Amino acid sequence: MINVDFHIHSMYSGGTSGNMEIPVIAEQSKFKGLNTIGSGDCLNKHWLDHFVSSVNKIDEGTFEHKSGIRFILTTEVEDQRRVHHVIIFPSLSAVEEFRYKIKDKSPNLDTDGRCNINLCGDELLDIVTGLDGLIGPSHAFTPWTSMYKEYDSLEDCYKTKNIPFLELGLSADTNMADCISELKDVTFMTNSDAHSPWPHRIGREFNRLKVKDNNYDEIVKAIKRRGGNEFVLNVGIDPDLGKYHMTACTRCYKKYSMEKAIETKNRCSCGGLIKKGVVERVKELCDQEVTHPPHRPKYIKTIPLAEILVQSIGLSSVNAKKVQDMWKLLVQSFKNEINVLIVTPREEIEKVAGEKVAQAIVDFREGNIYIEPGGGGMYGKVHLIKKDKNQSSLDGFL
Ligand SMILES: [Zn+2]
Ligand SMILES: [Zn+2]
Structure with missing residues (x-):
């Protein structure tokens, strides 16, 4: 069993801590109980140079820091419709080849850790698949930069339903996403998307995988559920804590019902913009009772x-x-x-x-505990007050 966080950002991504360097990331990950982490930002040449000089190569797709923490090559990219995708690469040469293929399409390849690429989801999928990598949507339901803020189905985005994984994002969990029938064959990921290495960020969400060895090939088999490998746990923060859980104003964070938001044309009384919460977006997409397919692992809700x-x-x-x-x-x-x-x-x-x-x-x-739900870009808050047990956000929505 290994604990894996596939999605973090380096110090070269916007809004990240200058401490997001491999030795600090490795040390903090160890404290978190992680075994393997996605490198994050592997398309950025400055980060890639730092990465390569900080780790030893175990095989083409697997690297190890002297602390014992292993890494695989991952990045997040933003496509031309402002949709974020997580990409996993099998080797440094595949990263190089991908860089070559998209360099004319990306204005900030080496100036941002999470680069923009002027291609659509299906075009990215074609390139990644051609290089034997994997791609899936990041934080799939969030209101600014996710697949489901832009499209109503996997097929609309990628021109195929056959996508190996989807990242739930901090504001959603398995119970929410398994209301959407098209996701029944997709492996759900719970990743931290950490921008700083500190304990309440890195590894705040992770996946527990059953593998025969801690390396790239075995991890990919777990994502694809081949050879007996699989995800055995999704560990995520309580979705109420996510910063886009509820519909709310992005300026003053006042929460709104969808009806009220529509009535005010998404304008808050303070003049700020109201953004649809993940709960509301999932309600719109929901086409079945919560149905967990047999392969779906348990989801453990945690709090940093x-x-x-x-x-x-x-x-x-x-x-x-x-x-x-x-x-x-x-x-x-x-x-x-x-x-x-x-x-x-x-x-x-x-x-x-x-x-x-x-x-x-x-x-x-x-x-x-009582969690005051997040929304509009503000994280939820934890209160250690004995209250009536929190009702699930999706109670009674079907
Ligand atoms: Zn993102
Ligand atoms: Zn407001």
């Missing part, structure tokens, strides 16, 4: 440990030094974040971190 610590320590920010110090103490004591969140007994946590923190982690495990 740092968010729980913020609540228990009573500080306002995950970046506060006290929170970061406590996070580090816990993950170093119990090897990684997954152990702290799910496995380690309360008494042991209490010995290291005190009663308040231990209670907060137990409250999370028992679901005694």
